[in-house]
Amino acid sequence: MWERGEQAPLSRAEALALGRNGTGNRAAGAGWRHACHVMLYAPLPTGSPPPGYAVLMQLRFDGRFGFPGGLVEPDGESLEAGLHRELREELGPATAGLRLRPRHHRGARVWPAGGTGSGSDAGLVTHFYIRRLSWEELVAIERGGPRAPEHGLEVQGLVRVPLGSGLPAFLRHRFAGDAREQLLGALLALGIRPSPLNEEPAGDPQIQVAGELPPPPQT
Numbered sequence: 001m002w003e004r005g006e007q008a009p010l011s012r013a014e015a016l017a018l019g020r021n022g023t024g025n026r027a028a029g030a031g032w033r034h035a036c037h038v039m040l041y042a043p044l045p046t047g048s049p050p051p052g053y054a055v056l057m058q059l060r061f062d063g064r065f066g067f068p069g070g071l072v073e074p075d076g077e078s079l080e081a082g083l084h085r086e087l088r089e090e091l092g093p094a095t096a097g098l099r100l101r102p103r104h105h106r107g108a109r110v111w112p113a114g115g116t117g118s119g120s121d122a123g124l125v126t127h128f129y130i131r132r133l134s135w136e137e138l139v140a141i142e143r144g145g146p147r148a149p150e151h152g153l154e155v156q157g158l159v160r161v162p163l164g165s166g167l168p169a170f171l172r173h174r175f176a177g178d179a180r181e182q183l184l185g186a187l188l189a190l191g192i193r194p195s196p197l198n199e200e201p202a203g204d205p206q207i208q209v210a211g212e213l214p215p216p217p218q219t
């Protein structure tokens with residue numbers, strides 16, 4: 001079972017200072033694997049209804065939702081190069097020219113060895129990036145998705161996150177790693193939050209959005 005890290009997010013530099021597989025944090029008896037995922041989003045064309053953004057996630061092979069990305073090679077591949085490689089594999093050729101920079105890094109979380117339930121003796125660091133696209137870039141990536149090498153294998157398809165009344169229901173899905181927390185944090189940063197008015201009537205104890213949703217009605 002994945003246990004949520006309690007610590008505050010680390011900066012890119014702090015997370016890299018932990019080291020990589022077998023090269024860092026020997027005192028803890030384990031190296032660190034680094035995984036990078038990115039939220040790609042774009043403003044909708046002028047005149048579109050609020051909240052005015054399209055935000056991409058993907059349905060993974062394991063039935064969970066997550067952001068595009070994956071594990072960085074332990075042999076010196078930079079975080080951004082690893083993320084870019086994963087994007088080309090998962091989303092296809094439309095991402096080939098996409099520039100991903102350290103300034104797009106929005107924080108990292110540390111998952112000590114065994115915390116993923118994978119049985120791996122390496123801890124995991126999940127890095128989160130946010131990259132704004134033009135509308136044309138986003139649509140090109142969506143259209144190119146079926147041509148990606150991993151389409152239908154690791155990735156079942158890209159989805160736009162429903163940002164209106166469907167958001168609370170979307171958040172009930174299962175998410176990979178800390179993707180749900182990453183999504184919520186990114187949406188809040190964009191000024192998007194689930195409206196209590198849009199909340200479904202029967203309260204679901206699994207839905208807890210920054211403690212802002214009202215308690216379920218007493219029946």
Ligand SMILES: O=c1[nH]cnc2c1ncn2[C@@H]1O[C@H](COP(=O)(O)OP(=O)(O)O)[C@@H](O)[C@H]1O
Pocket residue numbers: 035037065066067068069070071072116124126154176177178179182
């Ligand atoms: O969107 C995400 N946000 C945060 N962590 C994620 C996300 N997707 C997957 N993970 C976690 O990161 C690790 C590696 O990710 P992923 O499965 O994408 O890599 P891979 O495709 O290289 O095997 C997994 O343990 C997974 O739980």
